[in-house]
Amino acid sequence: MKTQRDRFSGKIGYVLAVAGSAVGLGNIWRFPYLAAKYGGGMFLLVYLILMLTFGYALIVSETALGRMTQKSPIGAFLTFGKSRGHRFGGWINAIIPMLIVPYYSVIGGWVLKYLFEYLRGNVQELAADSYFTGFTSSATEMELWFLLFAVLVFAVIFAGVKKGVEMISKIMMPLLVVLAVIVAIYSVTRPGAMAGVKYFLIPDLENFSWMTVVAAMGQMFYSLSIAMGILYTYGSYMKKDIDIEASTKQVELFDTGIAVLAGLMVIPAVFAFSGGDAAALQAGPSLMFITLPKVFASMGFGTGAGILFFLLVLFAALTSAISLMESCVSTFVDQTGWSRRRSTGVMVVVMVVLGSASALGFNILGFVRIFGMSILDFFDFLTNSVMMPIAALATCALILKVVGLSNIAKEVQISSAFKRRNMYNFCMKYIAPVFLVIILLSSIANVLGWITM
């Protein structure tokens, strides 16, 4: 048992650590392809509204609960009661990262592979239309790169170089921003790219569908690391004098800024290189790996840009994957009393089994379709559209039924004016529960084919 909990050194340390976990593949890889697929400007608008209301309320809730109880999610729920409901609420928050980290590492493997190819100078080959599908259809390649990424993650976890990761984050994150700005400017100034800028930034009601809301909500959880226990844990490491409201705003600003930049890198490029072909926008998870290489190939310093870009994405992915893995390992350590070694060992098994299934789902396990989805898509859907709304509902229920909104306010007010208290209360009481239930039911109905969205 730890006698003294680790602490973040101060506000900057806290914001950077949360931002390091938040900014990852979700921003650079997932956000642009979802925005492209689910309505461009309409998706962006819905996303922003959800983030500023719902997302804000949930981040404040989880952080305050973590700081109040000084525990990770399972312990936090159990602090307020020992019933089945409490156990369920804690565990669902804690299990989600265990299901995400394996498929996250498969995508991390793709990033590693592309970095390697850029280092070899294969800038033209990577820009070919069939390159990505050629790569994913090779079982050996997919498994190899996934395992390499997984080894990197575990190496850091074993070595416990958390401090080092934080230090490098401080250098890499600003670099990522600078590079993203350069690539975005290049991308939006390509001939034909303006149509893409408009599609991404200007909402058009015609592009609205219920699926826009479902996808935007899932993405918001994913990108801000909400509803997966991580913010409870981080809140528990937070000193009482750090302003929860202000730091939440900063994290949201940073995370959304990077996502919008990534959208500006990828979506206009799709228009420029496909001549406005709408089908290209539906490419899904492969979008970043198909479109950006074309941008790089057409740039004067394409190899250098490709190397730098994938290096930075790799870094963002690694810091996020490490924080996901850290939270899985510490759940086992706290709840089972296993050693850190044994807990990590269990996660190695989970990682290899589930990650390999996702990687091989593109080739030898290609015949496996779960509700019409590939294995990787299924895990993404299961966690984001089904489990996260349930986890967020559990947090809402804990606050509304047990802890009480006024106690959350007390915790927040220790170090903050809590100017948005009324908005917070309104979101938690009315918007969040109703919305979460609707989202959950419609994702399930969609997958079962009862409704098409």
Ligand code: PFF
């Ligand atoms: N928020 C990360 C991203 O957008 O890539 C994903 C993530 C990382 C979620 C770490 C949760 C977490 F603990």
